[in-house]
Amino acid sequence: MNLERFKQIVESYGAESARWPIDEIESARLFLSSSASAQQCLTEAEKIDQYLNTSRVDPSPAVLDRIMLGIEAAIERGVETGVGTGAKAGIEAGIAADRKAPISTRESSNQHLISRFIEWLTPTPPRAIASFLRPTLAACLPLVLGIGIGMNISLDDESILSSNEEIQLLALSQSTVNEWPTEEWSIE
Amino acid sequence: MGNEPERQLIRRLRAGDDAAFRQILKDHLAPLTRYAIRMTNSTSDAEDIVQETFVKFWLSKDQFNPERAKLTTWLHRIAHNLCIDHFRAVRPSGTEQNEATQLGPENNYHEDARASMLDTALMQLSEQQRSALVMCHYQGMRQNDAAMILKISVDALESTLRRGRTKLRELLDDQGLTNET
Numbered sequence: 178m179n180l181e182r183f184k185q186i187v188e189s190y191g192a193e194s195a196r197w198p199i200d201e202i203e204s205a206r207l208f209l210s211s212s213a214s215a216q217q218c219l220t221e222a223e224k225i226d227q228y229l230n231t232s233r234v235d236p237s238p239a240v241l242d243r244i245m246l247g248i249e250a251a252i253e254r255g256v257e258t259g260v261g262t263g264a265k266a267g268i269e270a271g272i273a274a275d276r277k278a279p280i281s282t283r284e285s286s287n288q289h290l291i292s293r294f295i296e297w298l299t300p301t302p303p304r305a306i307a308s309f310l311r312p313t314l315a316a317c318l319p320l321v322l323g324i325g326i327g328m329n330i331s332l333d334d335e336s337i338l339s340s341n342e343e344i345q346l347l348a349l350s351q352s353t354v355n356e357w358p359t360e361e362w363s364i365e
Numbered sequence: 366m367g368n369e370p371e372r373q374l375i376r377r378l379r380a381g382d383d384a385a386f387r388q389i390l391k392d393h394l395a396p397l398t399r400y401a402i403r404m405t406n407s408t409s410d411a412e413d414i415v416q417e418t419f420v421k422f423w424l425s426k427d428q429f430n431p432e433r434a435k436l437t438t439w440l441h442r443i444a445h446n447l448c449i450d451h452f453r454a455v456r457p458s459g460t461e462q463n464e465a466t467q468l469g470p471e472n473n474y475h476e477d478a479r480a481s482m483l484d485t486a487l488m489q490l491s492e493q494q495r496s497a498l499v500m501c502h503y504q505g506m507r508q509n510d511a512a513m514i515l516k517i518s519v520d521a522l523e524s525t526l527r528r529g530r531t532k533l534r535e536l537l538d539d540q541g542l543t544n545e546t
Contacts, residue, residue: 189526225530229502231480236398247416
């Protein structure tokens with residue numbers, strides 16, 4: 178192992194020795210322990226590794242379910258069409274049809290109703306705004322619920338009197354008339 | 366090449382055992398989906414590619430020889446070829462965000478922005494460089510397997526990786542990212 182080869186290894190495979198070629202791991206580690214230049218190369222490679230490690234791709238269960246259902250459906254189509262070349266043609270035709278169909282149609286045929294509702298309720302936005310969008314959606318739920326309930330409460334129209342009706346009733350009521358201080362209302 | 370449990374699984378699959386195919390799906394669906402998402406930077410495109418990968422595998426299961434290659438290598442090779450077909454058919458925009466990423470509470474805006482910039486930078490590498498980097502860094506593949514998938518020698522893989530990482534470094538330098546830490 179020399180500096181040139183060590184540099185090639187870390188520039189290709191990064192700083193983690195587990196990714197280096199198996200038959201060179203030991204000699205590269207030994208070289209690293211005795212060379213300041215090798216250590217410097219490793220530090221440079223670590224920076225790139227750190228950035229590569231910030232990329233987190235973790236397909237959601239809904240995505241994996243959708244793919245699984247799509248595979249099963251495509252294979253079933255092929256089996257129904259026949260075996261051998263017939264099956265292949267059937268499956269390929271099915272995949273082609275799926276690809277031509279708009280994604281919403283494909284999703285509706287593949288997804289369970291509940292998972293579609295959950296996805297609709299909590300869409301998967303770009304990662305930068307996801308951490309803000311979900312708490313905001315959660316905070317808005319009581320508000321939406323309140324508006325919904327409020328719009329569905331119907332007041333009993335028959336129990337509400339118009340202002341004219343109220344005045345007429347007051348005028349007709351004997352007790353109300355008796356309570357009025359007539360002397361104050363009399364015209365002199 | 367493939368280990369004994371894998372060979373048994375393939376034998377059962379060829380004998381028409383549906384459970385064997387389901388087991389293969391269970392073992393390889395998530396890693397292949399991650400590979401396709403990283404290659405296309407699009408969940409919907411990745412879904413199509415992975416679906417087609419497994420269907421093609423099912424159709425060609427009799428051609429697969431577990432003595433010559435690992436199952437994961439074979440599946441990645443199909444997925445890689447489909448990614449190349451996809452890039453030829455539709456030039457990637459490189460701007461679509463990764464819908465599939467599940468964010469945990471520990472994520473913060475700064476980290477997410479950096480990850481997003483990295484995904485964009487990865488999309489600016491050549492397909493070969495990106496595929497080599499994804500397979501060796503994220504998928505944990507050994508050099509021989511990655512080289513077999515890309516149909517190149519191990520030496521060529523090494524120089525592809527080196528050029529890819531150098532270009533990535535330049536792209537991240539342009540965005541001032543590598544000087545942050």
